[in-house]
Amino acid sequence: MIEVQNLTKTYPSQTAVADVTFSVKEGEIVGFLGPNGAGKTTTMRVLTGFLPPTSGTARIAGHDVLTHSKEARAALGYLPESAALYPEMRVTEYLAYRARLEGVTGPAVKSRVAEAVDRCLLGEVAHRKIDNLSKGYRQRTALAGALVHQPPVLILDEPTVGLDPTQIIKIREMIRSLGKERAVLLSTHILPEVDAVCDRVLIIDRGRIVAEGTPQELRSKLAGTPVIRAVFKGDVAVREALAGLSGVVRVEEERAAGETRARLECLPDADPSEDVFHLAVARGFVLRQLSREALSLEDVFVRLTRHDEAAPAPAAESAPTSEAAS
């Protein structure tokens, strides 16, 4: 539903997006992850027809955003950064306006507004002024505005920014249910969000896609040694016993606050956590905690977007030069 081919957007002073290619299928939620200023918003603005690309193409539901801009724009719902709304309007008024603006006509306006209100759980505040709503409700109103005309493609720029944890969970649930029948591209710099919501992740940095895959794939691709952590009650000598388990490479032990904490570094693909449990049972140790330390997406992200001084800047202009040099 969203197809992006070699998309580049340059400003006089900088390259915001450099040669980006990706696609989003129907029924898929793709997370666009990157630090601030990486080019997420610029890419989304090109996709929504707000900015023209410098080169490359982008299609929404088969319509080129440059040559068939109107058709492309009609097929998408866009939630811009910072939930832009008209504060003086009432929620239903605003949604009806958005529906009309998107070309919904006649009695359909009312039913679409009712559906959007239902879907985004806005029933309680439907007739209140947007100005008087809490931030969570405003964000939901903006989301409802993006989907009131039931577009096949949704582009959401930081949909959960500035919300409290309960609100974030609600919005995420909403997005997940929306993604079942649509193509959704959402941007975020919050990592757990991608884990919680997205089927696939694109990590963008300095205008380039530096990694792509499911959250699990990215983790395993970049993961080092798997690590297991075990916490036992009391002061127990477990080090040798643990080190004897198959798959365990190294054990670190630490005693504090009436606990013994062990950190087991394992061979790749090994998971001796069950053995740790059986060992504890057999020896009569009280096992308080047993966890597998997955490389968090955060670690993946930091590894990919860390800018070492020595690393050459991956700016578009420098690419040909470095090729020539090598």
Added chain:
Amino acid sequence: MRRFLAIVGREWRAYFLSPLAYVILAAFLVCSGWVFWILLASLSGPNARAGQALLYLFTNTFVWIYLLFTVPMIAMRLFPEERKSGTIEVLLTSPVSEATVVLGKFTGAFGFFLTMWAPSLIYVIFLRAHTPIDLGPVASAYLGIALIGALFLSIGTFASVLTKNQIVAAILSFAMLIPIFSAGLLDVLLSDPSKTDLVNYFNMWEHMEDFARGVVDSRRLVYYGSLTAFFLFLATVVLNSKKETA
């Protein structure tokens, strides 16, 4: 067309949902009521000529003051408000052309301008009760107000696309209105009669007097129509180019 009407409707209603509209409306009514009272007082004096009431009502200096002051204030919020709140992005990514956006917003503001003038019909009704008034010139006088208002508003719309700041937009449109308005008054400086003709073509004061006398000259319609279209066109061009920096 429906999308255009959606923009017009929202824009027009937005005025009445903000205190600004009521302040402008109230100030306008207070001032025009005051002027009307002065007018009545002077017309009821012994030296007043009969049948001139309408002419005075529409061609007194204050009419220009209302126009020059209220129009920048009506137009100043059109685009800066949308750009500040970010709703401009929503508007320009919906399947609507930039020209439709500019035209829709302008029409909404123009609707508010006409709403502002509507209560002044009461004065005509009052006058009619005491002095003979021909309704033809009343209609053409209002047409004149509408045409001049449309031109001024198109300039205000253009000014509001140029900046994110409402105050700056208001000052810019005021600064553009004054020269355009006063260009037609330059004839006092000229002695060459051939140039006077040219200057008279721009003389809004004179245009308004014609309208208030009931003279609807097609040259005036073309003049105001084409200038209004020109400024709205400029606004569309600027809106298009401003997206990069939004």
